[in-house]
Amino acid sequence: MKKFLKWVGIVLAVLIGLLIVGLGIVYFQTEARLNKVYDLPKETVLIPTDEASIARGKHIYQFRGCQACHGGTDAYDLLLLQSQADGCLLHNTDEIDRLQGNVYMDDPAVGKVIATNLTSGRGGVGDKYNDETWVHAIRHGIRYDGKPLLFMPSTEFYYLSDEDLGATIAYIESVPPVDNELPASQVSMTGRLIMALVPAVSFMPAELIPHDAPRPVAPAVGVTPEYGEYLTQSCKVCHGLSMSGGPIPGFPSSWPPAPNLTWGGGSALPRWTESDFITAMRTGKRPQGQPLNSTYMPWTSFRHMDDLELKAVWVYLQALPQKDYGNR
Numbered sequence: 001m002k003k004f005l006k007w008v009g010i011v012l013a014v015l016i017g018l019l020i021v022g023l024g025i026v027y028f029q030t031e032a033r034l035n036k037v038y039d040l041p042k043e044t045v046l047i048p049t050d051e052a053s054i055a056r057g058k059h060i061y062q063f064r065g066c067q068a069c070h071g072g073t074d075a076y077d078l079l080l081l082q083s084q085a086d087g088c089l090l091h092n093t094d095e096i097d098r099l100q101g102n103v104y105m106d107d108p109a110v111g112k113v114i115a116t117n118l119t120s121g122r123g124g125v126g127d128k129y130n131d132e133t134w135v136h137a138i139r140h141g142i143r144y145d146g147k148p149l150l151f152m153p154s155t156e157f158y159y160l161s162d163e164d165l166g167a168t169i170a171y172i173e174s175v176p177p178v179d180n181e182l183p184a185s186q187v188s189m190t191g192r193l194i195m196a197l198v199p200a201v202s203f204m205p206a207e208l209i210p211h212d213a214p215r216p217v218a219p220a221v222g223v224t225p226e227y228g229e230y231l232t233q234s235c236k237v238c239h240g241l242s243m244s245g246g247p248i249p250g251f252p253s254s255w256p257p258a259p260n261l262t263w264g265g266g267s268a269l270p271r272w273t274e275s276d277f278i279t280a281m282r283t284g285k286r287p288q289g290q291p292l293n294s295t296y297m298p299w300t301s302f303r304h305m306d307d308l309e310l311k312a313v314w315v316y317l318q319a320l321p322q323k324d325y326g327n328r
């Protein structure tokens, strides 16, 4: 009996030892990926200083979804919408720009991810950036110190034209400092295990971006399918690369599936008019009045798109190859 217990003890000790070594390897491998310093090609865009370009930058910041993560004017906007619906007037209609940052994710399975305070206030990174490193962060997902950013969706913003990116940076630089100290982003041990064992999942968009490839050419502004496609990179995360919808991979099973946005089988859009589409994207109400839940379908960002932009998206959806529902 004593001998048996001794053997159990030895086996357990060996297993625990192997586990510690395994976790140590995972830790050091992921640490190397998280701290890799990228050497990016030189890349600058013109940062405009005129009021019209800064206003355009704010518009892009709003509808491309930056403000949903980093903070912006939305809280105020929603208050204004609510007050109009209630029939009362807000007395102070000054917009308050607050790029104060937010906790984006706090989940022990992945870790803590902070969408940074982008101003130069306390806790912000504004004064650590220059014209070139802003470009690296937004287009390439690389922080000012050359290391990869976590979960910042630069795979979408890689396609931003020089003009749109320059205007967005001009807007960010124009916003007054806000003091908001947030903890640093951190990946948990289970998050590191996912990083090491599931190659299809990357927490760092920088690992997926072709940094040295020639820049994609942005289409001219206009009501064309090409410009519509330029505006819809973010839709594909949920509606699929072919936009035919279906359950969204990697998202909680409690989420509704994304509907088919092509004209193929199972799509509601052939029964919509252009104005139905614009109303749904601006107000979250479908033609039959059934609401779009903004927790799942971020129309609260897209509602900032102007008429030309929404019309371009509408012609793009109509021009897509028709796919039956769920052929993501």
Ligand code: HEC
Pocket: 061, 064, 065, 066, 067, 068, 069, 070, 104, 113, 114, 115, 116, 118, 125, 134, 137, 138, 143, 144, 148, 149, 150, 151, 152, 153, 157, 168, 184, 185
């Ligand atoms: C889905 C949420 C999300 C969206 C949308 C998003 N970001 Fe981020 N962004 C993040 C997170 C999270 C980080 C910080 C990651 C980290 O700490 O590694 C970040 C980091 C950044 C940084 C680098 C800051 C630093 O910590 O050094 C800049 C600049 C930035 N974002 C700008 C933008 C702009 C401009 C847009 C829109 C065009 C945008 N972001 C959209 C989540 C988001």
Ligand code: HEC
Pocket: 231, 232, 234, 235, 236, 237, 238, 239, 256, 257, 258, 259, 260, 261, 267, 268, 269, 280, 286, 291, 292, 293, 296, 297, 298, 302, 313
């Ligand atoms: C984060 C995931 C996500 C993103 C990003 C997203 N959608 Fe959606 N979308 C959904 C979900 C989920 C629904 C269904 C929502 C519901 O039933 O409340 C939906 C519904 C819709 C509908 C209603 C369709 C119908 O048949 O009722 C339209 C139109 C739509 N999305 C267009 C877009 C466009 C255009 C974009 C990009 C500019 C986009 N979505 C980006 C998740 C997303």
